[in-house]
Amino acid sequence: SGLSGAAISSVSGSGTTYTIAVNTGSGDGTLALSLANATGPTPGISTSLPYSGGQYTLDRTAPEISSVSGPGSGNYTTGQMLNFSVQFSESVTVNTSSGVPAIPLTIGSTNQPAVYSSGSGTSLLHFTYTVTSPDQDLDGIAVGGAITGPSGAISDAAGNAALLTLNNLSSATDVFVNAVAPTVTVSTTATSPVHGPFTVTIAFSQPVTG
Secondary structure, eight states: OOOBSOEEEEEEEETTEEEEEEEOOBSSEEEEEEEOOOSSOSSOOOSOSSEEEEEEEEOOOOOOEEEEEOOOSEEEOTTOEEEEEEEESSOOEEOOTTOOOEEEEEETTEEEEEEEEEOTTSSEEEEEEEOOTTOEETTOOEEOSBOBSSTTSEEOTTOOBOOOBOTTBOOOTTEEEEOOOOOEEEEESOOSSOOSOOOEEEEESSOOOO
């Protein structure tokens, strides 16, 4: 059921063994081979008829990403993690033997990967990037449009490679990264020696508090 155009394409063999080639048609669904009657075979068949053979499930539909949630809005610094959760349309398996899938990030002008961390065997995969020096993006990071990695690394139980476009990706423009410590410059217009009050200017390379 669920299939279109499925049919037996050929029968070959003799004696006790026959091979049946089946055109599985198109679409997803189940297929079973059954012996409905004993018309033709000699001698007659003693097995009770109709005889139902094995049932097979055909799955040609690739899993796809339905939504992506990213790190919460705020400021992230050295050692903190940017976590992403990717929801697929069905359970998937992740094969890292040829490389680890990742979500591409742009932090400032530098490309960094949020690498796969867990979730294989479920429909929800997790990806993580740990902020390190000199990461800095004060106007919000950017997230790529698709998961990268080896072809077919993410697939369903039937072996269909997942579609990796990051659909319904939550915005990351309010995720700020700063793993660069501010530098300080101290200056004054006074010349030494001084004999009264004078002004010193302390300039930081980025906004500070406290």
